[in-house]
Amino acid sequence: MSSKAMDQLRSALGECVDIEAAASVLYWDQATHMPEGGAPARGRQLSTLSKIAHEKITNPKMESLLIEAENQCNDFPEDSFEHSFLRVARRNFERAIQVPGSYVKRASQLRCELYDVWTRARPDNDFKRVSSLLKENVALSVEYSSFFKGHAHVADPLIDHADEGMTAEMIKTLFSSLRPSLVNLVKEITDEKPFDDACLRQNFPLQAQWSFGEKIIRKLGYDFSRGRQDKTHHPFMTSFSIGDVRITTRFKEDDLSEGLFSTIHEAGHALYEQGINPEYEGTYLAAGVSAGVHESQSRLWENLVGRSRSFWVYFFPILKEAFPDRFRNLTLDEFYKAINRVEKTLIRTDADEVTYNLHVMLRFDFEMQMLEGKLAVEDLPEAWRERIKSDFGLIVSDDKDGVLQDVHWFSGPVGGVFQGYTIGNVLAAEIFEKVTQAIPDLQDQIAVGNFEGLLNWLTQNVYRHGSKMPAEQLIRNITSGKGLSSKPFLNYIESKYRTLLR
Numbered sequence: 001m002s003s004k005a006m007d008q009l010r011s012a013l014g015e016c017v018d019i020e021a022a023a024s025v026l027y028w029d030q031a032t033h034m035p036e037g038g039a040p041a042r043g044r045q046l047s048t049l050s051k052i053a054h055e056k057i058t059n060p061k062m063e064s065l066l067i068e069a070e071n072q073c074n075d076f077p078e079d080s081f082e083h084s085f086l087r088v089a090r091r092n093f094e095r096a097i098q099v100p101g102s103y104v105k106r107a108s109q110l111r112c113e114l115y116d117v118w119t120r121a122r123p124d125n126d127f128k129r130v131s132s133l134l135k136e137n138v139a140l141s142v143e144y145s146s147f148f149k150g151h152a153h154v155a156d157p158l159i160d161h162a163d164e165g166m167t168a169e170m171i172k173t174l175f176s177s178l179r180p181s182l183v184n185l186v187k188e189i190t191d192e193k194p195f196d197d198a199c200l201r202q203n204f205p206l207q208a209q210w211s212f213g214e215k216i217i218r219k220l221g222y223d224f225s226r227g228r229q230d231k232t233h234h235p236f237m238t239s240f241s242i243g244d245v246r247i248t249t250r251f252k253e254d255d256l257s258e259g260l261f262s263t264i265h266e267a268g269h270a271l272y273e274q275g276i277n278p279e280y281e282g283t284y285l286a287a288g289v290s291a292g293v294h295e296s297q298s299r300l301w302e303n304l305v306g307r308s309r310s311f312w313v314y315f316f317p318i319l320k321e322a323f324p325d326r327f328r329n330l331t332l333d334e335f336y337k338a339i340n341r342v343e344k345t346l347i348r349t350d351a352d353e354v355t356y357n358l359h360v361m362l363r364f365d366f367e368m369q370m371l372e373g374k375l376a377v378e379d380l381p382e383a384w385r386e387r388i389k390s391d392f393g394l395i396v397s398d399d400k401d402g403v404l405q406d407v408h409w410f411s412g413p414v415g416g417v418f419q420g421y422t423i424g425n426v427l428a429a430e431i432f433e434k435v436t437q438a439i440p441d442l443q444d445q446i447a448v449g450n451f452e453g454l455l456n457w458l459t460q461n462v463y464r465h466g467s468k469m470p471a472e473q474l475i476r477n478i479t480s481g482k483g484l485s486s487k488p489f490l491n492y493i494e495s496k497y498r499t500l501l502r
């Protein structure tokens with residue numbers, strides 16, 4: 001049963017979804033195939049599309065349609081499509097209406113310029129070149145927050161945008177439940193002789209890496225008839241519809257793990273989007289529900305599956321065939337140790353499962369301080385160096401391996417981005433614990449290359465729902481009411497690494 005207003009609203013919002021998908025195609029093209037000369041026009045085209053989408057969604061006609069549909073459909077049960085559709089439509093409308101169109105355009109232009117300058121400042125190791133634009137970006141982020149009322153912390157609206165229902169306070173609590181154990185474990189592991197990972201740093205022909213990666217993700221369940229893979233500088237997943245979910249990857253000839261694990265990571269994001277209920281197509285429900293839940297899926301496939309021993313029981317012989325001579329004298333256990341080497345390093349994206357969250361905490365703390373006005377942008381490189389020294393005992397000699405390394409602050413808001421990575425790591429372990437209870441022989445299935453049981457469980461419990469229920473409710477459902485907890489993650493890494501150290 002539906003109403004006329006509901007149908008009209010669905011079709012009007014469907015146009016917004018289409019415009020945003022068209023913008024995503026342009027982003028994807030920019031990051032994969034576009035010639036350099038296309039850059040100035042592409043920035044303009046994207047900013048035009050974001051302006052049109054914003055105008056459409058904040059149009060007074062949209063609000064009256066929304067009110068009418070809400071009035072006609074208020075007796076739909078809470079678990080119905082209509083109820084969720086209206087909840088998400090109302091949330092998106094309320095968010096959009098608070099933010100002036102002129103701000104949307106200004107922010108989009110500044111961030112396009114900042115990103116462009118950053119792409120050159122980073123290789124040139126020149127923080128000064130981005131510093132004044134970054135300062136403006138911090139101010140824009142604070143301004144964004146000021147459009148919303150009733151929050152306790154300036155970062156809350158930014159966090160809520162990516163991870164609905166979460167606040168700065170909740171993130172701080174989560175981080176402090178992780179940090180002491182992580183610091184201890186890192187110390188314990190790095191005091192030992194590091195695992196030898198030289199086997200991963202031989203010469204690996206790019207075409208062979210590409211084929212091997214593709215073989216893996218096909219086996220995991222990534223559907224190439226509803227997606228494709230291309231090369232890029234910074235790998236990402238993007239969805240234009242449930243029938244077209246694309247991934248990108250990058251390879252290094254002298255480092256197997258880079259391309260291998262980023263391919264599995266992005267495929268994990270894509271399995272989520274490909275698994276959404278097809279009935280949600282063309283609506284805002286046809287998307288992963290939050291940054292943290294999304295990252296839980298990429299990290300689950302990348303780490304809990306892709307860096308597990310069972311996974312390589314199946315894939316190690318195939319790897320040996322793909323790269324003849326490279327692993328001739330290596331045992332499965334030596335390879336397993338190599339891909340799980342723990343090391344204090346400068347770069348977040350290269351970090352192992354144990355040190356990774358410490359990188360996230362550092363960035364989150366700096367975001368908070370910048371938004372609170374307690375850390376000036378000019379002082380950021382030095383603050384970064386000091387924190388790396390105290391957290392990792394390392395010297396940052398170049399800002400390109402320090403404050404300039406991540407694209408986030410130079411292309412989007414400052415605040416609300418990094419917490420999703422740690423929520424993802426924590427949630428991945430929590431979800432995997434549940435799957436293991438439901439499928440007691442899961443590791444045996446993985447060891448023979450059977451991922452169907454795992455994928456089906458995740459599809460039924462996570463993927464098919466898309467954004468139908470808020471992230472918090474989805475997490476509560478999966479965890480039998482417990483909610484987000486760092487315990488399963490700590491149990492997982494402590495038991496994994498203590499076994500490895502033996």
Ligand code: ZN
Binds near residue numbers: 265269295298
């Ligand atoms: Zn990711």
